[in-house]
Amino acid sequence: MTTDALRATPKVETPLRRFLTDFFASKLAIAGLVGLTLVVLIAIFAPWIAPQNPYDLRQLDIMDGRLPPGSKSFSGMTYWLGTDDQGRDMLSGIMYGLRTSLAVGFGASLLALMIGMSAGLIAAYFGGWVESLIMRIVDIQLSFPAILVALILLAVLGQGVDKIVIALVAVQWAYYARTVRGTALVERRKEYIEAARCLALGDRRIVFKHLLPNCLPPLIVVNTVLVASAIALEATLSFLGLGLPVTKPSLGLLIANGFAYLLSGKYWISFFPGVALLFTIVCINLVGDQLRDVLNPRLQK
Amino acid sequence: MLEPMIQLANVSRRFAKRLDVAARIANWFGAGLKDEIVHAVDRVDLEVRQGEVVGLVGESGCGKSTLGRIVAGILPPSEGTRAWHGKAIDTLPAAEARQAELKIQMIFQDPFASLNPRLRVTDIVAEAPVAHGIVKGSEREAYVDDLLRRVGLDPSLKRRYPHQFSGGQRARIGIARALAVKPEFMVCDEAVAALDVSIQAQVLNLFMDLRADLGLTYLFISHDLGVVEHLSDRVVIMYLGRFVEIAATEDLFQRPNHPYTQALLRGIPRLDARKQAFEPVQGEIPSPLNPPPGCHFHPRCKHAMERCRVEQPDLKPIAPGHWSACHLNG
Numbered sequence A: 001m002t003t004d005a006l007r008a009t010p011k012v013e014t015p016l017r018r019f020l021t022d023f024f025a026s027k028l029a030i031a032g033l034v035g036l037t038l039v040v041l042i043a044i045f046a047p048w049i050a051p052q053n054p055y056d057l058r059q060l061d062i063m064d065g066r067l068p069p070g071s072k073s074f075s076g077m078t079y080w081l082g083t084d085d086q087g088r089d090m091l092s093g094i095m096y097g098l099r100t101s102l103a104v105g106f107g108a109s110l111l112a113l114m115i116g117m118s119a120g121l122i123a124a125y126f127g128g129w130v131e132s133l134i135m136r137i138v139d140i141q142l143s144f145p146a147i148l149v150a151l152i153l154l155a156v157l158g159q160g161v162d163k164i165v166i167a168l169v170a171v172q173w174a175y176y177a178r179t180v181r182g183t184a185l186v187e188r189r190k191e192y193i194e195a196a197r198c199l200a201l202g203d204r205r206i207v208f209k210h211l212l213p214n215c216l217p218p219l220i221v222v223n224t225v226l227v228a229s230a231i232a233l234e235a236t237l238s239f240l241g242l243g244l245p246v247t248k249p250s251l252g253l254l255i256a257n258g259f260a261y262l263l264s265g266k267y268w269i270s271f272f273p274g275v276a277l278l279f280t281i282v283c284i285n286l287v288g289d290q291l292r293d294v295l296n297p298r299l300q301k
Numbered sequence B: 001m002l003e004p005m006i007q008l009a010n011v012s013r014r015f016a017k018r019l020d021v022a023a024r025i026a027n028w029f030g031a032g033l034k035d036e037i038v039h040a041v042d043r044v045d046l047e048v049r050q051g052e053v054v055g056l057v058g059e060s061g062c063g064k065s066t067l068g069r070i071v072a073g074i075l076p077p078s079e080g081t082r083a084w085h086g087k088a089i090d091t092l093p094a095a096e097a098r099q100a101e102l103k104i105q106m107i108f109q110d111p112f113a114s115l116n117p118r119l120r121v122t123d124i125v126a127e128a129p130v131a132h133g134i135v136k137g138s139e140r141e142a143y144v145d146d147l148l149r150r151v152g153l154d155p156s157l158k159r160r161y162p163h164q165f166s167g168g169q170r171a172r173i174g175i176a177r178a179l180a181v182k183p184e185f186m187v188c189d190e191a192v193a194a195l196d197v198s199i200q201a202q203v204l205n206l207f208m209d210l211r212a213d214l215g216l217t218y219l220f221i222s223h224d225l226g227v228v229e230h231l232s233d234r235v236v237i238m239y240l241g242r243f244v245e246i247a248a249t250e251d252l253f254q255r256p257n258h259p260y261t262q263a264l265l266r267g268i269p270r271l272d273a274r275k276q277a278f279e280p281v282q283g284e285i286p287s288p289l290n291p292p293p294g295c296h297f298h299p300r301c302k303h304a305m306e307r308c309r310v311e312q313p314d315l316k317p318i319a320p321g322h323w324s325a326c327h328l329n330g
Helices: A003-008 A016-025 A027-044 A088-126 A128-143 A146-157 A159-187 A191-198 A203-239 A251-259 A268-295 B021-028 B066-071 B094-103 B121-131 B137-150 B167-179 B197-214 B225-231 B251-252 B259-266 B306-310
Strands: B004-017 B034-048 B051-059 B079-084 B104-107 B186-190 B215-221 B233-239 B243-248 B318-319 B323-324
Touching: A016 B215, A027 A088, A027 A268, A088 A128, A088 A159, A088 A203, A088 A251, A088 A268, A088 B318, A128 A159, A146 A203, A159 A203, A191 A203, A191 B104, A191 B167, A191 B197, A203 A268, A251 A268, B004 B066, B034 B066, B034 B243, B051 B066, B051 B225, B051 B323, B094 B104, B104 B225, B121 B137, B121 B167, B137 B167, B137 B197, B137 B243, B167 B197, B186 B243, B197 B215, B197 B225, B215 B225, B225 B251, B233 B251, B233 B259, B243 B251
Parallel strands: B051 B215, B051 B233, B104 B186, B186 B215
Antiparallel strands: B004 B034, B004 B079, B233 B243, B243 B323, B318 B323
């Protein structure tokens, strides 16, 4: 082959391009991604697209309390998903609730990812007593149920957005640490790491430029699953009354508010926030499943 | 005489699997478990002089890759010293020690695992020389082009990723990466074993061209005696972590002294001896966890005597430049 013929070959196939092609091969995953994008956009733009600001007391009317879906208010506004006992529009409440739930879920998972990833990488790369110490802490952490650890922490720390993020990070970092350590142990023994050592590159450069990028695929998968689990855990804690304060309602708190009215037939107060929570988590998991399939080297063609 | 370029003195490398807590508790009850220790390399001395090509030959599991990694500075030895131009590397100041380490580079066996799959070829080759200030950032692309041309690759492919190359091309990328830090000494660990035979010849020729152009010195690790005979000035035969014979290549192939070397040479298929039946070395290589006492080779040796079972033979000169570790030499 001449060099001209070589230059004529198609463009460089970057790993990213290959990844995108594989990812969009599944219709279910596309649906999940579209749903997730929609949810995220709603959460971001809630103040502009919600029919009502449910926490602005001037916009609320106690007379509109507990209206079924589709009712009209005195001011002529339609409550498509009904209202809660304070006369708040459920649709607006869900939009604002998504905002809190997603922010807490993504924020806590990202923070846990960074802490867990660093701990796992350090454990795998340096080995010895450092590894034993870190991994035993992880083992102890994982031997307690997540909800128990979070409950104890919140009972000690009290309520608040920052407190619940701390509790979620404390629960989740161990999963990341264990995942990244397993992958890094395999990658560390590969010859390209030995080659980097032989080239006298610094430890920090080897860990972050050579080891870390090759450990990312399983981390991305675990991350999507754990974002969903963080959102669900936060909803559970809020439902139990230990999570977010009433001034920062999340989906879990909305569900808890309507719980008392479920048996009296006023289903919408709990039901629609529940559906929103379910939809969000299903979408994240669909994306996560496809990521797992695409990034698993054993399933690659 | 010139000082050897690289010198290993009394170097050992042990790998230990320590008892875990459960096993230690079991020992309180008299389980009698012990740490498992593998002597991958057992008190060896090696000298390589400037411009030489030394072949290191042995069966799988004899410790030759471990020794190669010790020479290249990837694994620290458990005991013994490693000297570069007569100076022990671990006693040098950090900056000088790094300079010495850069002069010793390694070519790896697996052309797939030895390149970082997330980096483009240009980054793989240019990372170390830029990080160590050997080239300026502005001259980096020209430097990479030059190196790729030198190893026989088209520089227009440098924006590609390793998975887009064939095995032989990847081997060349690995060589370019090592050459980028201007080494003087190369450890080639089974560098062609994973390649097709036709590609093997091309890569071996590349090694020899580089030796002529850049004055490189090689430690060439292989299980393939044919390759070693073709390339080396001197051959070291290794068995279960120890050297059993060292000689100039021609001397070794004409007059092998150690029974193990003799057995290895009889195993080479040759065109002129088609009717001769092959005599493989009897038995398996013993477990390095529990090596036989005395001469490690005695359970497989036709000439084994009582003395071989008890006393470890030393490496002794039997002719100028020819060393062998066998009790048959007296």
